[in-house]
Amino acid sequence: MATIKEIAALAGVSRGTVDRVLNDRGAVNPETAEKIRKIAKELDYKPNRAGLVLAAQKKRLKLGVILFSTGNPFFQDVLAGIDEKAEELANYNCTVITKQISFGVEAQLQTIDELLAEEVNGIAMTPYNDARIRNRINALYEQGIPVVTLNTDIENSRRLAYVGSNYTRSGATAAGLLQLMTSGTVNIGIVTGSSNILCHTERIAGFMKTLVPYRDRIHVIDTVEIHDDEVESYEKTTALLSEHPEINALFFAAGGVYGGCRSVEALERKGSVRIIAFDLVPTTRQMLENGTIAAIICQQPKIQGSKPLSLLFAYLTTGETPEKEYNYTAVDIRIKENL
Incomplete structure (x- = not known):
């Protein structure tokens, strides 16, 4: 392994000059600096990790x-x-x-x-x-x-x-689960956080693409944004299910899952609405244990x-x-x- 001493000898400069160039410290003549960097590259110089961490x-x-x-x-x-x-x-x-x-x-x-x-x-x-x-x-x-x-x-x-997470793949996983866990006609409502958050839009994109082969029986009815807010989720999920009583599945693409699930329970739709959501937190665990949520996808x-x-x-x-x-x-x- 090349050392600063070897680079200094080949460049005809002091070890201090080599150190300043390789660690971007202090002023060094541009031509000299370029010469030192070229030699370091040719020798495949690797800095001493322990020394750098100490620094x-x-x-x-x-x-x-x-x-x-x-x-x-x-x-x-x-x-x-x-x-x-x-x-x-x-x-x-x-x-x-x-x-x-x-x-x-x-x-x-x-x-x-x-x-x-x-x-x-x-x-x-x-x-x-x-x-x-x-x-x-x-x-x-x-x-x-x-x-x-x-x-x-x-x-x-x-x-x-x-x-x-690979959100496109996560959305595809959610669609695959929904396809496996349902039969007959499925009408889906999507509850998401924000169209300005890339992971939310990528999840939905992966979800929608994966459902294409099943469009004869699985349909997306509407999408609402709830900004990961539990109260907003409760209110908008209630409005969504009230306006579209045909919805029998919900895909929660972001946060606000607990508020949405409470809405499903309050409307006495538990069991008749299949729910796929993300993240195993205490509230979603509770909804999974009591049967309100069918499956949860986690992301470390x-x-x-x-x-x-x-x-x-x-x-x-x-x-x-x-x-x-x-x-x-x-x-x-x-x-x-x-x-």
Whole structure:
């Protein structure tokens, strides 16, 4: 393995000069810097990981996390993963600052500003799928502040990596379950979070595409957005089922599942409406146990909380880009019998 000493000898400079170039510290003549980088590349130089991590301790890195939403119990498990990783990173003098916000571009932009004011070195976030957020992520990249998206992604941005479910596949899984668990004519109501959250729209896209071969008996009647809010979910699910009494299946593509299930129970439709939902949290577990929900698809929330921080820390301390751009979590199907 090549060493800084060998690179310095070949370049005819001091080891300190090589160190400054390879770690972007201090001013070095551009021609000399280019020569050093060329030699390092030819020798396949790899930095000493332990040394870089030790150096990171002196830097006192700060990582910011931005999550949706304050009302979705799923994110409590994501937070648990964040807290576990934050405790580990504290041993390297790395601080993690977590903020939960409601849906909306302005709230997310403001939170990014707040984290920058606290001088974070990298950000993990659940992005709102909007051009202003995309542009901000690209601007952060230019500033040398890496972003890893988690739980939901954003298209055509310069984020470092994504950690979360393959939502198209998850939606397809939901459609497959519904096809297997029903017979005869099925009329579906879709309850989703927001059309501006990419993971919600990808789930529905995967769901709809998978149902195409079964369109002779399975039909989507209507879709409502409830912004992961339990009260809004209760109200809009009630309106949906009242306006379309023919609906005999519900696909919950996001949060707000408990509110929607309570609506089904209040309308005395439990048993006559087949429900497929996501995320095994205490409220959905209760609805699965009592038979209101037929099946739940899980997405390893703790990994969604911990892995983005691992990727950011590795990138900031060693310069290593993630091995994979898309870090998908496993699809885990739960029914009453395998809880």
